[in-house]
Amino acid sequence: MTVHDVKATIRSGNTFAEESSKMLRQVKDRLTETAILAHETLHNSHDQDVDAGLQLLVRVERTLDETIEILREAVGHAETFTRDLG
Secondary structure, three states, rough: HHHHHHHHHHHHHHHHHHHHHHHHHHHHHHHHHHHHHHHHHHHOOOOHHHHHHHHHHHHHHHHHOOOOOOOOEEEEHHHHHHHHHH
């Protein structure tokens, strides 16, 4: 594999990671809307399952944020490596 091939492969991977990140941001936006509606609908509930469900929505939002950040960092490192290849 030539340096050119390596760079092309990395760029392709970066494109995929950036597209994935964009999709995850869209999912997070929808999830945030869902969480807001759920909280507004169920805020007076004292049911353990409701509380657990709301906490899981918060957890998923946090996980999506972390995943998006990890993808951003990975792309940054890959771009740096590509530049270092010359």
